[in-house]
Amino acid sequence: MDFGLSQDQQMLRDAVARCLADTCPLDHVRECTERDNPLSDKVLRAVQDLGIPGMLVPEEHGGLGMTLLDAAIVAEQLAYAVAPVPFLASHVLTPIALSEAGSKEQKAHWLPKIVSGEARIGVAISETIEVRDGAGVSFAAGKLNGTALFALDFEGADAFIVADSGGRLHLVGAKASGLKAIALTTIDRTRSVGELRFDGAEAEPLADDGGAAVGRLRAAGRVILAADSLGAGQAMIEKAVDYAGQREQFGRLIGSFQAVKHMCAEMAARHEPCHSLVWYAAHAFDAVPTEASLVACHAKSHTGEVHRFVARTSTEVHGGMGFTDLIGLHYWFKRIGFDRQVLGGPETVRAEAAALQGWIKAA
Amino acid sequence: MDLEYGPEYDVFRKQVRAFIEAHSHLAPPSSDRAARPSSKAVEWQKLLIEHGYTARTIPQAYGGYGAEPDILQSRIIAEEFARARVPGGLSNQGISMFVPTLLELGTEEQKRRWIEPTLKGDVVWCQGYSEPGAGSDLANLKTSAHIENDEFVVNGQKIWTSTAKQADMIFCLVRTEPDAPKHGGISYLIFSMDTPGIEVRPLKTMTGHAEFNEVFFTDVRVPMHQIVGQRGQGWFVANATLGHERGMLGDPDALENRLEALIALMQEERLGQGRAIDNPVLRDRLVALQAEVAAMKYNGMRILSNSLRGEPGGMAKLIVKLQSCELAHQISALAIDAMGELGILYHHSPREREGGAWQWNYMFQLGLIIGGGTAQIQKNIIAERGLEMPREPKLAKISDAAKATADMPRHKQGSA
Numbered sequence: 148m149d150f151g152l153s154q155d156q157q158m159l160r161d162a163v164a165r166c167l168a169d170t171c172p173l174d175h176v177r178e179c180t181e182r183d184n185p186l187s188d189k190v191l192r193a194v195q196d197l198g199i200p201g202m203l204v205p206e207e208h209g210g211l212g213m214t215l216l217d218a219a220i221v222a223e224q225l226a227y228a229v230a231p232v233p234f235l236a237s238h239v240l241t242p243i244a245l246s247e248a249g250s251k252e253q254k255a256h257w258l259p260k261i262v263s264g265e266a267r268i269g270v271a272i273s274e275t276i277e278v279r280d281g282a283g284v285s286f287a288a289g290k291l292n293g294t295a296l297f298a299l300d301f302e303g304a305d306a307f308i309v310a311d312s313g314g315r316l317h318l319v320g321a322k323a324s325g326l327k328a329i330a331l332t333t334i335d336r337t338r339s340v341g342e343l344r345f346d347g348a349e350a351e352p353l354a355d356d357g358g359a360a361v362g363r364l365r366a367a368g369r370v371i372l373a374a375d376s377l378g379a380g381q382a383m384i385e386k387a388v389d390y391a392g393q394r395e396q397f398g399r400l401i402g403s404f405q406a407v408k409h410m411c412a413e414m415a416a417r418h419e420p421c422h423s424l425v426w427y428a429a430h431a432f433d434a435v436p437t438e439a440s441l442v443a444c445h446a447k448s449h450t451g452e453v454h455r456f457v458a459r460t461s462t463e464v465h466g467g468m469g470f471t472d473l474i475g476l477h478y479w480f481k482r483i484g485f486d487r488q489v490l491g492g493p494e495t496v497r498a499e500a501a502a503l504q505g506w507i508k509a510a
Numbered sequence: 511m512d513l514e515y516g517p518e519y520d521v522f523r524k525q526v527r528a529f530i531e532a533h534s535h536l537a538p539p540s541s542d543r544a545a546r547p548s549s550k551a552v553e554w555q556k557l558l559i560e561h562g563y564t565a566r567t568i569p570q571a572y573g574g575y576g577a578e579p580d581i582l583q584s585r586i587i588a589e590e591f592a593r594a595r596v597p598g599g600l601s602n603q604g605i606s607m608f609v610p611t612l613l614e615l616g617t618e619e620q621k622r623r624w625i626e627p628t629l630k631g632d633v634v635w636c637q638g639y640s641e642p643g644a645g646s647d648l649a650n651l652k653t654s655a656h657i658e659n660d661e662f663v664v665n666g667q668k669i670w671t672s673t674a675k676q677a678d679m680i681f682c683l684v685r686t687e688p689d690a691p692k693h694g695g696i697s698y699l700i701f702s703m704d705t706p707g708i709e710v711r712p713l714k715t716m717t718g719h720a721e722f723n724e725v726f727f728t729d730v731r732v733p734m735h736q737i738v739g740q741r742g743q744g745w746f747v748a749n750a751t752l753g754h755e756r757g758m759l760g761d762p763d764a765l766e767n768r769l770e771a772l773i774a775l776m777q778e779e780r781l782g783q784g785r786a787i788d789n790p791v792l793r794d795r796l797v798a799l800q801a802e803v804a805a806m807k808y809n810g811m812r813i814l815s816n817s818l819r820g821e822p823g824g825m826a827k828l829i830v831k832l833q834s835c836e837l838a839h840q841i842s843a844l845a846i847d848a849m850g851e852l853g854i855l856y857h858h859s860p861r862e863r864e865g866g867a868w869q870w871n872y873m874f875q876l877g878l879i880i881g882g883g884t885a886q887i888q889k890n891i892i893a894e895r896g897l898e899m900p901r902e903p904k905l906a907k908i909s910d911a912a913k914a915t916a917d918m919p920r921h922k923q924g925s926a
């Protein structure tokens with residue numbers, strides 16, 4: 148048995164970390180998030196050069212054919228750098244959706260373009276998890292009607308993969324007539340979401356598989372959000388420990404107060420097992436299909452809770468400084484807030500986990 | 511225990527209700543969180559004072575309503591305003607912290623000069639305590655004031671000064687006796703923010719707004735009589751104000767308002783076929799918070815009763831800031847969870863609820879867990895003052911001990 152990252156995976160992690168340390172310092176994030184469209188072309192290019200868009204694209208379509216665990220490693224580093232680039236929908240969920248449920252033509256048309264960075268596709272599947280504001284999309288006679296809230300990687304998408312209320316996936320061009328796309332803004336300016344309103348918009352269906360593909364997307368999405376939360380939490384813990392080792396009050400380093408040490412130690416103690424949980428969940432997605440959905444739920448809900456605690460506690464360790472924009476701690480705080488709510492908050496995801504085990508009826 | 515709301519209280523409650531019904535159209539929106547009250551908020555405040563629904567027990571001579579303290583009446587007012595979701599009187603650093611400090615420790619002249627315009631919302635105050643090197647260790651403050659031609663001349667810097675940009679006046683801690691021991695050399699000055707030599711630089715916070723500022727003083731001249739308490743007694747005065755700050759930050763009425771807003775949100779918010787409140791897990795969390803808010807409400811009544819009897823607040827009072835700020839943060843956290851993905855909308859997004867107030871509150875309440883004495887400092891106070899536990903060793907003793915250890919022969923260190 149060998150539970151952990153392979154040497155290749157460690158190299159991948161270090162390469163992404165180095166690249167982001169160079170291209171995506173906090174000043175750059177700040178600059179980007181103060182613009183109307185915060186996405187960073189510079190960081191996106193760097194991500195492109197690393198081959199990240201093609202990670203999950205099968206080799207026969209020009210990609211690298213890597214695993215969700217590899218993608219989770221990247222997600223963690225993107226969050227660690229609070230990188231304002233598309234990833235979850237465009238570079239993870241879309242390649243999975245197309246390769247698992249796309250037609251031959253769809254794969255041949257889109258996958259190479261995703262690898263080369265010529266095309267980006269957003270994903271909207273929230274209504275298969277929880278219906279808000281009466282949203283929901285119906286499909287009849289080749290046309291979509293209704294509303295999909297929270298399309299992920301919204302800004303700059305050429306097309307969207309959308310789930311209808313029967314759990315079928317559809318591909319629709321971003322400029323399709325009968326589609327109105329409205330940007331939403333969240334606390335986390337480093338990722339973009341939007342609302343899609345369909346009024347008879349023409350769409351191509353992906354394979355009709357009784358909801359299997361959308362289930363896979365939910366699981367993959369949750370693992371990636373959990374990994375993101377992990378990276379952001381890691382950054383916040385490191386910052387708290389650093390700060391506690393520099394800031395003096397009462398003539399002492401604040402890190403020498405047990406109260407402060409215990410805050411840091413509790414963050415570390417709750418955070419550390421999340422690494423293994425996320426790794427296992429990512430591994431299960433490719434290697435243990437019977438467990439994949441359940442551990443994805445566990446990873447998502449548990450990291451959501453742990454890192455909400457880490458986000459507030461790290462802020463507290465920083466005192467007033469943590470509450471300001473001066474050191475930008477809130478970028479990670481908000482990233483964690485986003486990761487917690489998107490694709491189902493902890494309560495919702497835990498209910499799904501219970502249903503998956505037959506303890507309650509599915510919602 | 512005597513909580514009989516006798517018939518006179520029924521009459522009183524009817525009066526409050528009738529007032530709210532007749533006047534609520536004049537109330538400013540509850541989401542109004544401007545540091546400087548809007549003209550609508552000022553008019554509302556004046557109307558409330560006139561009817562005794564705020565500043566109720568402050569003497570008329572100082573611009574209050576001048577009623578005898580009556581806990582049940584205060585409760586009825588708070589309950590009725592919360593129930594109607596109409597904002598009660600203004601609460602800010604001037605009204606809730608500085609006014610009670612002046613009532614206790616100010617001169618007659620100071621009371622007559624400052625309390626009325628402050629209550630009425632015409633004069634806005636800020637609190638100049640914290641400095642870059644003096645947060646939890648407030649007594650370490652370095653801003654100095656020396657005397658020249660019968661004036662204090664203030665030099666130094668404050669930080670995290672809420673509303674300094676909008677304030678007319680500041681109550682400010684300065685060091686007037688540089689050679690006195692740490693806590694002994696501090697004075698509590700009050701002066702206009704228009705005084706030459708003051709520069710205010712807003713600081714953006716995690717909420718995206720600039721709720722507080724840095725304030726720089728260069729040779730700011732303050733007349734000698736603009737001091738509360740005696741020279742060198744500022745630490746004592748400051749602590750009176752800090753006590754009121756903890757009271758303000760722990761205000762159970764404010765908690766009740768937030769809870770009512772949360773209940774309304776969870777009844778309105780659709781989740782699938784039903785409402786957020788139909789979800790048993792979310793509802794369970796709501797009821798748990800409701801119980802905790804109730805506990806803090808009755809805890810507040812107990813504290814008030816003690817103080818009317820002239821007894822100290824004791825442990826019931828010491829825990830208020832810690833518990834209430836945490837509770838307020840948790841109320842916002844549940845609101846966000848109850849909204850699901852919509853809970854993270856902010857920055858005037860389409861579909862954002864209540865102008866992003868819940869996210870703003872979630873972050874700002876975390877700020878208040880830190881401000882006004884951090885949660886950790888509150889716990890130290892509860893343990894050391896409330897539970898009379900042994901104090902942490904003083905720094906001098908620690909460094910003596912460290913020095914002694916360092917001086918020990920090498921081989922003895924391991925077993926120490």
Ligand SMILES: Cc1cc2nc3c(=O)[nH]c(=O)nc-3n(C[C@H](O)[C@H](O)[C@H](O)COP(=O)(O)OP(=O)(O)OC[C@H]3O[C@@H](n4cnc5c(N)ncnc54)[C@H](O)[C@@H]3O)c2cc1C
Pocket residue numbers: 394395396397401404406407463464465466467468470636637638639640641642644645646647669670671672673722877878880881882883884885886887890
């Ligand atoms: C929203 C907000 C509004 C504010 N408004 C004002 C204002 O209007 N006027 C004003 O003067 N100030 C204001 N403050 C400042 C506030 O009072 C300070 O932030 C607070 O006292 C903490 O000081 P600090 O920020 O320097 O943190 P530090 O004191 O540096 O604390 C950092 C960490 O060390 C811990 N720590 C420090 N000492 C100890 C100890 N002895 N034992 C255990 N743990 C310890 C703290 O708990 C904290 O976790 C405001 C702050 C906030 C966040």
